[in-house]
Amino acid sequence: MSLTLKSTLKAGVVIAVAATPLVLAAQSSETTAPGTLEALLADDRTLFNATIETTVPDDDLLELGRLVAMGGADNGGSGMACITCHGGQGEGDGSGTFPRLAGLPGWYSYKQLNDYASGDRPNQVMTGIAQRLTDREREAVAVYYAVVQSPVIGPRGTADQGQMQWGGQLAAVGNAEKGIPACVNCHGPQGTGNPPSVPYLAGQYANYMTYQLELWKDGVRKNDAMDVMSTIARKMTREDMEAVSEYYYRVYNPLTTAKDR
């Protein structure tokens, strides 16, 4: 019987940081050069995605973000480089232990870092990391990842068709009997999210998303902007959670996935 993610983290053992992450061929330790990222800002939608309140991304902010991601921030940094776990292009490490960050709305990532720091979102690893970043650094790294694009790693093997159908159904129309609203209402068309406050689901790791739903259901995580995820997750069974997560993992997300490497 394998350790579940939950039991692992509760035991205080921080896996995959000290140990070598599961590196698949696609992961790179190189970050995207600022020049390339700035070019992406020319697209209205990307600019909107990256804007945090009144912070309009510019070259300096992107460069700072990249530095923070590589572990080289001014403040002495967190001692940690984001890329170690979250990948050079924000694609994660393939295991699903660490979520994809590429293309998440800037405001959303910034909020998560603040919530980690304050404890509003409990996480033994991220809290320490976030606390050691200054406010400017949190903004910068959030904006950086908002602009970055990378291919999705995995999934491997064939999907269970019944599960795909059930997950797709929940995603598109929810479930009347259980009173579960459709994910698409808030998480956008094809799960591409609704910046600034709603993250995308398409292309995010399935096991990560299932785990988050469990945390909402248990009341451990309750930091969503509209305070609706707990009530929704409480209506879901484990099977519902896995179905919708496995479904969305396989949905192509053109907003966050680079067309060419």
Next chain:
Amino acid sequence: MPDITLPKIDVVIVGGGWTGLTVAYELAHAGQRCVVLERGGHRHDATSFAGPEEHDELKYAIRHEHMIDVKQNTLTFRNGRDQRALPMRRLGSFLPGEGLGGAGIHWNGQIWRPLPSDLQMRSHYEDRYGAQFIPDDLNVQDWGVTYDELEPHLDFFERICGTAGYAGNLNGEQRAGGNVHEGPRRNEYPNPPMKQPIGPTLFGEAAARMGLNPFPMPSANVTAAYENPYGAQLHPCTYCGFCERFGCGYFAKADPIICVYDRIKEHENFEIRFRSTVLRIDKAADGQTATGVTYINAEGREVFQPADVVCMNAYGLWNVHLMLLSGLGTPYDPATGSGTVGRNYAYQTLAGVNVFFDEEIVTNPFMGAGALGTVIDDYNGDNFDHADLGFLGGAYVAATQYHGRPISYQPVPEGTPSWGAEWKRAVRENYLHHVGIGVHGSSMATPENFLDLDPTWTDAFGRPLLRMTFNFPENDRRMTDWVMQRAVEVARNMDNVRSVSSSNRAASGNDYSIVPYQTTHNTGGAVIGTDPATSVVNRYGQMWDHHNVFVFGACLFPQNLGYNPTGPLMGLAYWTLEHLKNEYLNNARPLMDA
């Protein structure tokens, strides 16, 4: 003869909307076996109203896909008895609903209370202004129920809906920022008010500068994650601007499905039958009671459902229609003035002010909700001195931001051509720089405005259509004219205003038309009261003529208030239920002497 006769049940409920599902919930929990008969089909917020497919202005707001199909059921209309009534061949002025939840699905979500003086309109006006003040040609009546008696029920419904607002009169304490004119309420609203965009905010600021009392519109588009007394979960409103005329996939607009139906559907005493159209209510031989209802079921068979109690919970107009078709009570005859069923039909009297801002003000009108706006109630009801004005009643005045849906929302300054190059330019130059102020006025009942059966046209089941005879009374024309001028004064006082224009639907010379949408607030026809000569039901909502028939909805209103009717009618519904449960069920009899 019916094809099928079913075993008798305790309560049969005609209609699966706000009142029908609520009656079923309360009576099922009181041990009564209830069956709801709904003409339309099943639907649910999760599956039927999920965005983005739901956010289709053409399909739902213009083609009316959530509302009744006039091919199945419509009515005929004329302005006066000197005309021939003709069918309403397309929906226009009002949009009744159909299906689970009825019009409660596509409503705006505005929740109001009647003023204490509204419920005793005749006594109050005569006391204050003298016995001669009310003209003979206005059938103004007291409801027979007081505000204090209704208060706990109005409060309960506000909590069922998670109403978002700020109390203006909390147990007698007046609070600025709320409606200081309202009757006293025992509880603060269950949720904080909605966030007001710039248009309504500027209106509120101007009103406050003028010594008026602006407040955020009370809203059933909830503002925080909320659990209602029945255990239903509602989610915060996203200001998506696809609110009224649409169902809410976010579970943010309180509706009968999420607030009530989901919480009762598994109960052993509850059953609902869809695609079941009630043809008539059947009377006992001695005419004192109803024996049950006859309906056409989903397979097209005629079914008789006997019951101890019959509850009429269809949309107000159709309750009256059903009474007329079934021979319940005595139909009103305007020639003689006798009879009460169909008498005192009223509507809502509207005017509007368009405010155009300069370029600095960007309103983003598409960020809207059905109950989003800032209101002043200083010109509603009898909140102001009517002595020298020559009319009764009043209106709320509100700068609202319901939606910016581009087919319907094309505000242009007065004098703009209605099509062509200039029109096109004006539409785009004003889209982001406008706010509308609505004057939402009361509607008095007159002997000439009434409902009866049409002699010529029929519905899909071959039954005579309801016939509506209505025009704006002079009283209401004067009232809206006066309040509209007050609204224009506020508009002219607002910051950053480039131009103001106004129009009164009920201006002198404008006949009421069923073509342009106004409100889905049709009231009266089965009026509540203490005198059987002028009412159809007694003060407990029980028919004078048939003591096991209880009636719900805005058809009970003797005249219409300057407010949306859902709040008051649900307050009445809970009031009726209290007496039905506690006094009628254990001893079936008339609860009031005639």
Next chain:
Amino acid sequence: MLYSRRSVLAGLGAIGTAALTPPRHAFARIDDRPFFFFTDDEARFLALICDTLIPEDEFPSASQAGVVDYIDLQMAGPYGRGARLYMQPPFAEGTASQGYQLPLVPAQLIRQGLADLADRDDGALRRDAAARKAALTQLSAGDPAALQGHGSTFFDELWKLTNEGFFADPIHGGNADYAGWNMVGFPGAHAYYQSFVDKFNVPYPKPPMGINHKPGGDGAMPRPLRQREG
């Protein structure tokens, strides 16, 4: 040769050629399909009329935005055939307050109205923009010679359909490339404004997205997958 809408409208002549040059033209997308309801001639005539109601300026005209497509689909579909219209006889003339009382479903009304307009025309309407404008003005005012006195009913329906076609979600065939939504600044069907509604006087920066929006796309209905010949 495949029946092509673009080729049909190419018969418009001098008027409207500007509309046809860019590949963004609405008709390019559903070029494979003939009109469902209108004949070629009706469609050409309708395009001229609609472009008088919503002419080209810095923003597309009605036909450039796909309004003719939209109206064609509406007429061919349930709406044109009289869905949600009570059609029980008898029919009688009513007052303005009593609304629509003609024994015609929208498809009949539009077809007959266009034919009536074309029949009473000596060619001026097809040649001359000013003549079209004058004719429509007269029609909307209730020209007694038009459609046996029901010209204004026809005009109202035509204008309503044109307006809808310009601004409805692109899945209905019009509002091509979000022409109407871009013009006014309406963001569309993906509407989630909780964190924006109290930002005063800040223009909303997100470009429009319709119900069927694909990133980089225009939200139109899916195109048929047939090969194009010729």
